[in-house]
Amino acid sequence: MTDVVLDGVEKIYPGGHAAVRNVRLRINDGELFVLLGPSGCGKSTILRMIAGLEEITSGDLWLNGSVANELTPRERNVAMVFQEGALYPHRTVKGNMMFPLEVSGDDRAEASARVVELARALGLNTMIDRLPGTLSGGQRQRAAIGRALIREPSLFLMDEPLSSLDAGLRTELRVEISALVRSSRTTTVYVTHDQVEAMTMADRMAVLRDGVLEDVGTPEQIYEDPATVFVAAFLSSPPINLLQATLWAVEGEGLQLDFGSQRLLLPWDDPRASWLISQHGRPVIVGVRPDTLTPIAPGAPARPGTVLSGRVRSLEFHGHEWLAYAGAGIPVVDANRVGRPARAGYTEPERPGLRDRMRTLLGRPAVDAAPPEEEHAGHHRRSDLVFRIGPGERPNPGDHVALTVAFDRMLIFDAAGKRVTPVRR
Template sequence: MTEVVLDGVDKVYPNGQIAVRNVRLRIGDGELFVLLGPSGCGKSTILRMIAGLEEITSGDLWLNGTVANELPPRDRNVAMVFQEGALYPHRTVKGNMMFPLEVSGDDRAEATAKVVELARALGLNTMIDRLPRTLSGGQRQRAAIGRALIREPSLFLMDEPLSSLDAGLRAELRVEIAALVRSTGTTTVYVTHDQVEAMTMADRMAVLRDGVLEDVGTPEQLYGDPGTVFVAAFLSSPPINLFQATLWGVEGEGLLLDLGPQRLTLPWDDPRASALISHHGRPVIVGIRPDTLVPIAAGSPARPGTVLSGQVRALEFHGHEWLAYAEAGIPTVDGNEVGRPRRPDSAGPGRSGVRERLRGLLGRPAADEPVPEEHAGHHRRSDLVFRAAPGERPNRGDHVALTVHLDRILLFGADGRRVTPVAR
């Protein structure tokens, strides 16, 4: 088995585009580790550098205590599965899974027994003699996973293997894949842009943006205790409420979060008070997940400083619940843009170069210019998103009051990083 360490790893392409910047990660022996982030964030590049398919510009890659920067891919004992299984079309499922064992010169009888056993574990035993073109997408991916696992690699790399499948099949296969790799004890690095996939599969996970590592931890840690606004927003379905506020320490009252037309007050005995008081008079970002807001029945009392209100403008039915969007008049924040790394990339034919050209065409500032107020999120709808049970949903146009569980709100500085300590 293998422990993977990336120590200050950078990847810069010849045109100057920075794909990965100063990534420091330790992936434990036998761990199912997920790299998560939007398209173009560098997660697949990291995977390819681990596999030896991309050169590392600077920094070190360690595999089981040995620097592997110059180690050829064939000597890393790595197996990789891509988005498309890329099976040999002229070989059956059995033939595809047998191929690595044939190349390594394994005894044919032992190899056949191993293939049959793994095919049964993957649910492919009834189609072992079929060609890839006769299989469904999910069956082809399972065959590709079987071909990778049959070699018993010390490191298993998976690059968005389920992204081309329909939602139902993805849900089924992510359970099977997670169970299978855990049963083998093989260290696995799994790349995805799907937050549900990451949260349900990972032992630990890392969230990336623009080639920079935003946060690392267990799914529970990153969801409940995110280190940055971007992580809180990315791991958010339904979307988290992100509001601009100014924080004031008021003697005799507590820590006042001034949201413009509305206010919340944290008591002085809140365990976060000592960290928050250093932001007195400064802007902060308040993160409130929809399940932190509870509708108050008409006529019920509410404690001052714990309530937000708004007028319902839209409703979404999700079967087990309704999502309601209430206009609250509070300035909102775009979590994708707050704290975005300034990247001195070339304006050549890379993602960042295209981004800079688009900014120019749209009349927006370049990446190294200050963001004017009108682009900081004020133009977005000032909705409060909250959940409602099927029998308790409000109607469009209703005025609603919502109790806020103050102990569960998240507070970030203007730079997008958590104001209060993050437990890891």
């Protein structure tokens, strides 16, 4: 068993590219900890630095109370599983799982018994004498996990081990991996870009962007109480509504969120009021998840300042629910463009417009003064509000809808994308 501490760890590659920036993180003994983020955010680099496969540029890595920067991977007693299991093709499942024990000189009979027992736990007992080439992708990954676990490492590292599998196998294997890791009580660091894997598997998790740690906590904490706009958007399916507003403190009324064409009013007795008043007259970002918007029956009364309205543009059927997309005339925010850390010496290149790119592909000269390429904000490019619809409540495209807002679950961020109110951890 071991705990892991990253104390100001950085990784800067030749040329000045900072893959990981000043990461401070503690992973507790026996914990299943998930590193979550989009491709290129630095999560796999952190995993490789923990394993000893990447040199740390600055900062310290502590394993079980001792600085481990200079230790070799073998001295760290870690086991690692990658996206592809990388099994030895000429060895059977049993031979692959036996290999680490053979290298360490374990008694062959005892090693064989351990392999058979672990293979049974992994559901591989009926294929233990088969070669990797005869196995499915999920079976190969189970064998790779078994080969890593059989050594009884102090630390288990997994780098997107399910990303190449189909959805059904991913669901099955993430349940098996979670149960197996927890039963072994081996400290595990699991890297993924899949929010469902992270939310369902993690004891705690960290969200990264551009090498920077954005948030750390339990899945429930990070989902319900995200520290930044990026975290709120990344852990959101269907996508969270991120709405641009200006906050005004109105004497005798409360805190007004002015969206231009519409307004919401938080009363002064709202527990967040003492924090939000610091944003008086400033732009803020209001996060409203689709399940916190409830359609009001046509003709039903609504208290002013508690409702957002719009016209339904489209509907999506998701089997267990419908999603509605409504235009409300409210400016929306692209989370990927808010609060992004600046990269020293880097300037975002100018990209040609769509028309210029098409003319280049067709071998035609670019046209001067081409109209600028339309920008969009991910899922919000056609709609201002996304909301869920229960059975029997479905409006039609073109219908006007009024939506009550659950104020207690509304998230408010400053213009830089940081939560205005304290984040509870």
